[in-house]
Amino acid sequence: xxxxxxxxxxxxxxxxxxxxxxxxxxxxxxxxxxxxxxxxxxxxxxxxxxxxxxxxxxxxxxxxxxxxxxxxxxxxxxxxxxxxxxxxxxxxxxxxxxxxxxxxxxxxxxxxxxxxxxxxxxxxxxxxxxxxxxxxxxxxxxxxxxxxxxxxxxxxxxxxxxxxxxxxxxxxxxxxxxxxxxxxxxxxxxxxxxxxxxxxxxxxxxxxxxxxxxxxxxxxxxxxxxxxxxxxxxxxxxxxxxxxxxxx
DNA sequence: ACTTATTCCTGCGTGC
DNA sequence: TGCACGCAGGAATAAG
Numbered sequence: 001x002x003x004x005x006x007x008x009x010x011x012x013x014x015x016x017x018x019x020x021x022x023x024x025x026x027x028x029x030x031x032x033x034x035x036x037x038x039x040x041x042x043x044x045x046x047x048x049x050x051x052x053x054x055x056x057x058x059x060x061x062x063x064x065x066x067x068x069x070x071x072x073x074x075x076x077x078x079x080x081x082x083x084x085x086x087x088x089x090x091x092x093x094x095x096x097x098x099x100x101x102x103x104x105x106x107x108x109x110x111x112x113x114x115x116x117x118x119x120x121x122x123x124x125x126x127x128x129x130x131x132x133x134x135x136x137x138x139x140x141x142x143x144x145x146x147x148x149x150x151x152x153x154x155x156x157x158x159x160x161x162x163x164x165x166x167x168x169x170x171x172x173x174x175x176x177x178x179x180x181x182x183x184x185x186x187x188x189x190x191x192x193x194x195x196x197x198x199x200x201x202x203x204x205x206x207x208x209x210x211x212x213x214x215x216x217x218x219x220x221x222x223x224x225x226x227x228x229x230x231x232x233x234x235x236x237x238x239x240x241x242x243x244x245x246x247x248x
Numbered sequence: 249a250c251t252t253a254t255t256c257c258t259g260c261g262t263g264c
Numbered sequence: 265t266g267c268a269c270g271c272a273g274g275a276a277t278a279a280g
Contacts, residue, residue, distance in 0.1 A: 009257095051258095052257090052259095082257095083257080083258055084258050085256075085257055086256070129251095236253095
């Protein structure tokens with residue numbers, strides 16, 4: 001193992017190398033935007049890639065800019081590279097994992113049956129906030145990021161500024177379907193690769209080609225064509241893209 | 249107990 | 265060509 005001393009989102013734990021030395025990854029799980037690397041001896045490495053974190057798997061290690069952690073496995077190297085250093089690593093014993101401050105508040109897994117009309121309804125109950133803000137909050141649904149929220153709302157034809165307490169039943173049903181639909185397509189296409197992302201074998205994703213509103217300010221709307229241009233607004237300090245003609 | 253603003257970081261695009 | 269500046273975003277943390 002080789003460690004870059006530069007700080008990530010949080011400092012890499014002091015006992016990082018000693019704890020993982022000689023151990024084997026038995027299982028890799030995901031919860032929301034978190035990766036869970038289950039090692040033997042009941043050790044779990046909790047990983048968040050932040051904005052620009054990527055894993056690379058190489059036969060030979062050739063140093064590159066922004067490499068932070070190099071795991072030296074028996075036949076291959078696993079390299080963590082992160083330009084903006086928003087990602088982080090934390091070590092847990094399996095028992096204390098479920099009490100992790102990162103995981104304990106996480107909301108519904110969008111691709112499981114757990115996300116359905118009823119669970120969605122329960123989550124918006126007594127809330128008064130925009131649907132964009134609701135979707136972005138990991139406590140509600142775990143794993144939706146800024147790009148996908150704009151795309152999901154465009155797919156549902158719902159304005160990002162609509163209050164959740166104002167949504168009609170049919171719109172909630174459409175939201176549940178669109179969340180699953182957009183995420184599944186994005187995964188199929190290998191992710192968005194807006195700028196930095198690559199999967200561990202170095203492939204980029206092609207969901208960028210499927211984007212219908214995100215990053216397309218002043219472009220003609222995919223559906224209504226010249227009727228309306230894609231608009232960009234800022235919500236909670238994050239950009240939102242939508243079509244004022246298609247989305248109501 | 250809430251919600252909202254600020255903070256971290258680097259690369260890229262823009263304007264002068 | 266070069267430099268300064270603003271912007272991008274996940275989520276913990278600080279501030280309200």
